[in-house]
Amino acid sequence: MADESRTHRAGVFDVRLVIALLMGVYGLVITIMGLGFTTDEEIAQSAGVNINLWAGVGMLVFAALFVVWTRLRPIRVPEEPQGEE
Template identity: 60%
Template sequence: MSGRSGHTAGAFDIRTVIALLFVIYGAVLVVVGVVQPHAEIEKSAGVNINLWAGIGMLVFAAAFITWARLRPIAVPDQPAETAEQ
């Protein structure tokens, strides 16, 4: 045993929730960036900003998920002892 008591936050870790939101929004932007007409791309100086922003969001989400997996938050099984009453 490692000597640590408790368990990890898992799905309740805020980093996981944020990563999930970025995956959803990033996937939507990637799809919109792939299917949008060329005329819309020309409005943004020829840069497919939806596609690039979506890819950036997916990379950011991957970084958050990696961070949450490598450094999980430990949740104690029992509350900490309070000071003498």
């Protein structure tokens, strides 16, 4: 019975890490666009707010929260499928 309760962490195969990676990459690109490639005319069109910068920072924060969530509450996967003898 002790073997039935043995588990390990999902690790890289956790879907939350995939989501965090995608959001982090998109957030980084949008943040760079907001910092270096947004013109004053584009900022004026968006009511004086650098939307690319703030959306990118928001996406980076979202990705960081997903990574923290993954570290604090890892998904546990059984080492061997149950039912096979």
